[in-house]
Amino acid sequence: MRITPAVEDLAEHEADTLVIGIPDDPAWPGPSRRVDALSRGLLGRLFESRDVAGKVGETTLVLEPPGLRAKALLTVGLGKQAALDRGVANRAAGSAARQLARRRRGRVAFALGDDWPEDRVAGAICGAMVGCAGQDLFRAEKKSFSFDEMTWFGATAEACEQGRILGESVNLARRLVNQPPNVLFPDSFADIARTVCAEHGIECEVWDDRRLEQERCGAMLAVGRASTQPPRMLILRYRGAPGEMPPVALVGKGVTFDSGGLSIKPSDGMKTMKGDMAGAAAVLAAMCAAARRGFPAHLIGVLGLVENVISGSAYKLGDVLTARSGTTIEVLNTDAEGRLVLADALNVAVELGAAAIIDVATLTGACSVALGQHVVGVMTNHQPWCDRVLSAARECGEPAWQLPMFPDYGELIRSQVADIKNVGDGRYAGTITGAKFLEEFVGGRPWVHADIAGSAFSESARAWIDGGGTGVFVRTLIEVVRNWSGAAPA
Ligand SMILES: [Zn+2]
Numbered sequence: 210m211r212i213t214p215a216v217e218d219l220a221e222h223e224a225d226t227l228v229i230g231i232p233d234d235p236a237w238p239g240p241s242r243r244v245d246a247l248s249r250g251l252l253g254r255l256f257e258s259r260d261v262a263g264k265v266g267e268t269t270l271v272l273e274p275p276g277l278r279a280k281a282l283l284t285v286g287l288g289k290q291a292a293l294d295r296g297v298a299n300r301a302a303g304s305a306a307r308q309l310a311r312r313r314r315g316r317v318a319f320a321l322g323d324d325w326p327e328d329r330v331a332g333a334i335c336g337a338m339v340g341c342a343g344q345d346l347f348r349a350e351k352k353s354f355s356f357d358e359m360t361w362f363g364a365t366a367e368a369c370e371q372g373r374i375l376g377e378s379v380n381l382a383r384r385l386v387n388q389p390p391n392v393l394f395p396d397s398f399a400d401i402a403r404t405v406c407a408e409h410g411i412e413c414e415v416w417d418d419r420r421l422e423q424e425r426c427g428a429m430l431a432v433g434r435a436s437t438q439p440p441r442m443l444i445l446r447y448r449g450a451p452g453e454m455p456p457v458a459l460v461g462k463g464v465t466f467d468s469g470g471l472s473i474k475p476s477d478g479m480k481t482m483k484g485d486m487a488g489a490a491a492v493l494a495a496m497c498a499a500a501r502r503g504f505p506a507h508l509i510g511v512l513g514l515v516e517n518v519i520s521g522s523a524y525k526l527g528d529v530l531t532a533r534s535g536t537t538i539e540v541l542n543t544d545a546e547g548r549l550v551l552a553d554a555l556n557v558a559v560e561l562g563a564a565a566i567i568d569v570a571t572l573t574g575a576c577s578v579a580l581g582q583h584v585v586g587v588m589t590n591h592q593p594w595c596d597r598v599l600s601a602a603r604e605c606g607e608p609a610w611q612l613p614m615f616p617d618y619g620e621l622i623r624s625q626v627a628d629i630k631n632v633g634d635g636r637y638a639g640t641i642t643g644a645k646f647l648e649e650f651v652g653g654r655p656w657v658h659a660d661i662a663g664s665a666f667s668e669s670a671r672a673w674i675d676g677g678g679t680g681v682f683v684r685t686l687i688e689v690v691r692n693w694s695g696a697a698p699a
Contacts, residue, residue, distance in 0.1 A: 212334060212369045215318055215360040220247050220277060224360065225314040226270075227279035228305045230287045230321035231256070233263030240320035240362060241284075247276035252284070262286055265297055266304030266672045279318065283309060287321065295329045296606010298322075299336035303673025306340030310353040320362035327368040332605065334361060334372025335379060335684070336673060342380045344387045344677030353675065371502070378498040378687065379680035381405070385490035386666060386678025390466035390483045394438040395514035398465060398486065402443050402493055402512070409500040411510075416442040426553040428532040432546040433515040435470065435523035442554065444561070445493070445510035447500045454695040456507035458563030459496065459686060460554050462547045462570035463489025463514040470517050470543030471525060478574075484678060485547070487665035488569035489514060495686035506693040511558045513550035517543070529627045532556065534650055537627035545631045547572045548646045559652035565594055565697035566656040567689065568647065569682055575639030577663030585609040585664050585682060588644035591655035594697040598657045601688035607681060609659070612641055619645045655697035659685075 215222060219240060229241050231252070237245070245252040251274065255261040261269045265288040274282040285305040288297055302319065309317060321333060343353035361369060385393065385401070393401075399415045406413035418439040421430055426442065433440035443463075446456075464485035468474060474482070489512040496510045524530070528540045530549065533556040538549065547570050558566055576586040585602065587609050589595035595611060602609040618641045624630035629649060633642025644658045664681040667674070 211358040215362045224279045224318035226281040239323040295332035298333040302333035303336035303340035306337035310341035316358040318360045330368040331371035335375035338376025343675040378494040382490040382494040382680040383678035395441040412446040414444040428549040429553040431524040435520040436516040440515035443512040447508040455564035458509040458558035459492040460568040461489035461492035472544040484666035513554040539624040539627040539630040555650040571662040576660040586660035594655040602685040605684040
């Protein structure tokens with residue numbers, strides 16, 4: 210899709226559709242006032258009759274609007290002006306785009322507000338790109354169509370480029386999640402990663418099963434043992450800082466399909482398990498964005514890719530595994546496999562000299578029980594680093610909430626026969642005991658764990674995004690690494 214700043218006047222702009230932002234209060238910004246004047250009060254009358262509203266993401270389509278050269282006008286609500294931020298802009302633009310993407314369109318122009326900061330414009334462009342990309346990858350008859358071209362009023366060329374990179378990154382993560390498990394498995398994921406890394410100047414090292422044995426990745430190998438698709442560990446390196454700078458590591462859980470193993474899931478719980486690699490997809494997408502934007506930072510990405518299925522060689526309940534770090538783990542549930550994969554991946558990140566770590570994982574169903582389907586659970590061993598991640602999430606408009614890590618929770622994963630066990634105490638505090646397990650492998654480095662179970666995959670569409678993979682936390686990761694200066698804040 211071509212994305213450019215609009216140069217002509219609003220009245221003269223020839224577009225298939227012109228999208229105008231309408232706030233939910235009387236002080237309308239420039240573009241809506243201007244369109245209202247050009248159309249001799251049309252918008253005001255529609256607002257008065259309540260055919261147009263300013264509620265975030267609410268849209269109204271007007272064909273052949275008077276006084277404009279655009280063939281159609283779409284109003285989209287921006288909510289209260291005081292609450293308008295990057296997240297709202299993202300959802301509003303996404304809602305408008307999703308509405309328009311139901312059929313093919315040539316040029317769509319957006320005039321949402323005046324004097325928006327560059328980051329907000331970029332967030333809106335990202336939202337629009339996400340809004341017109343659907344999950345119907347394998348349908349002959351598509352339900353949504355990307356526009357040929359978008360033009361943005363009040364945008365700089367730089368904001369357009371930033372928005373495009375954000376949108377393409379989120380869509381990359383979504384597309385990977387939406388790939389079915391017969392297409393996307395550890396080796397094919399590795400192939401895709403190798404290709405996109407080569408395009409953007411990121412080094413991509415792939416550890417195959419032989420190498421994983423040599424590297425003593427006993428926890429991850431146990432998970433993958435039952436599958437005919439052998440596991441892979443990907444180590445991505447982006448060096449954007451001019452000199453030596455300690456890197457930040459992004460670590461992603463990449464279980465390309467999770468049957469639960471011998472602790473098998475019911476069919477209903479297994480249906481969306483192609484999305485259990487969303488953490489790895491988010492890390493790959495964020496690394497690509499960082500490289501494309503040339504952030505002056507050193508980054509490491511570690512992706513643990515594995516398929517968790519059943520065969521005679523499946524790992525068993527009661528098995529004691531030795532993780533790469535030497536820690537022994539008693540397996541009491543083979544469906545708590547993500548933490549086993551991450552145990553070895555986090556250890557690799559530590560060994561590579563990460564000065565701070567963020568891991569992203571669809572780790573626990575308990576996270577959706579605690580926080581719902583659309584909120585990321587965040588846990589840490591280092592509050593200032595966590596505050597940095599939470600503030601990035603807030604800036605981007607990605608809802609995230611911190612859960613406590615009291616030392617007592619750590620007692621729940623002590624084992625009678627090994628150093629630790631891979632589940633806590635029944636169903637209590639399952640998200641936190643998962644994080645406590647991971648904490649054992651971060652070598653005391655500043656670390657944030659983002660549990661994206663629930664928020665990574667949406668069974669149904671929302672106004673601004675189709676169902677399926679959501680690309681959650683890609684924008685937040687990009688925002689964090691953009692400001693990386695070699696150390697976690699003190
Ligand atoms: Zn599982």
